[in-house]
Amino acid sequence: DTAVSQTPKYLVTQMGNDKSIKCEQNLGHDTMYWYKQDSKKFLKIMFSYNNKELIINETVPNRFSPKSPDKAHLNLHINSLELGDSAVYFCASSQMGTTEAFFGQGTRLTVV
Amino acid sequence: KQEVTQIPAALSVPEGENLVLNCSFTDSAIYNLQWFRQDPGKGLTSLLLIQSSQREQTSGRLNASLDKSSGRSTLYIAASQPGDSATYLCAVSAGNMLTFGGGTRLMVKP
Numbered sequence: 001d002t003a004v005s006q007t008p009k010y011l012v013t014q015m016g017n018d019k020s021i022k023c024e025q026n027l028g029h030d031t032m033y034w035y036k037q038d039s040k041k042f043l044k045i046m047f048s049y050n051n052k053e054l055i056i057n058e059t060v061p062n063r064f065s066p067k068s069p070d071k072a073h074l075n076l077h078i079n080s081l082e083l084g085d086s087a088v089y090f091c092a093s094s095q096m097g098t099t100e101a102f103f104g105q106g107t108r109l110t111v112v
Numbered sequence: 113k114q115e116v117t118q119i120p121a122a123l124s125v126p127e128g129e130n131l132v133l134n135c136s137f138t139d140s141a142i143y144n145l146q147w148f149r150q151d152p153g154k155g156l157t158s159l160l161l162i163q164s165s166q167r168e169q170t171s172g173r174l175n176a177s178l179d180k181s182s183g184r185s186t187l188y189i190a191a192s193q194p195g196d197s198a199t200y201l202c203a204v205s206a207g208n209m210l211t212f213g214g215g216t217r218l219m220v221k222p
Contacts, residue, residue: 033209041150041199043212056208090155092210098143101203101210105155 003027006091006104013081014112021076021107023091029102030095032074034066037088037106046089049074050096081111114139116204118213125192126221133187133216135202140180146210147176147187148201156201160187192220 004025013019025032034046048056052068063079074091088108094101115138125131135145144163148156160169160176162185168177175188185202199217203210 031208035210035212040214042214043201043203045209045211048208050208058209092156094205096207098205098207100144100158100161101146101205102158103148103156 003102004091004093004104006107008107009105010108012110012112015081015083017081018077018079019081019109020078021089021091021109023074023076023104025072025093025102027093027102029093030071031093032068033092033101034074034076035090035092037090039087043090083111085109086111114204114206114211116202116211116213118202118216120216121214122217122219124219124221127192127194129192130188130190131192131218133189133200133218135185135187135213137183137204137211139206140183141206142180143205143207145178145185145202145204148203150199150201150215194220194222196220
């Protein structure tokens, strides 16, 4: 049973469109994250949620809006997609940020 | 602001060699340090987690050490195999987030 699952795995879309990526964890963790991995493979935090509350927003454009309906889900909605948004987006979870973090398989977003 | 650096950025070794990957961080106020493996086009697989109170962790041929006061960690891989070829990432946790290094791309040649 997958611990952290993201959908879709691949997403190709045109500039200006709006898209969502879904993330679910079945580990009972209270903290979830979104990371962006750019073309140079560097992983950078975007958002961190604890018990459905936003605790970190690392200067991400407001076109990106995370939504956490419950502790087990953290979805990412992106408005007005730009070419520079092309990257791999990873969802992750841990317990209170102090335990082992588990990552989803990633969503490769390509904006054309 | 926490910064994590990994050296070397790339490493190519013949099969069977023992090798050491290095990770350094600037802020010693961490909860834990985690080593991950990433295969091309794939997600991150957790290899080892070292809590801030621990000095090392071992799993099979892997051994990770942590020296919090000097801001350093090493990942030791014994008797490397071609299947070990991947990018290895270290990340430190300050509670609310993980800060990643740039990774070491390892190639083990048969």
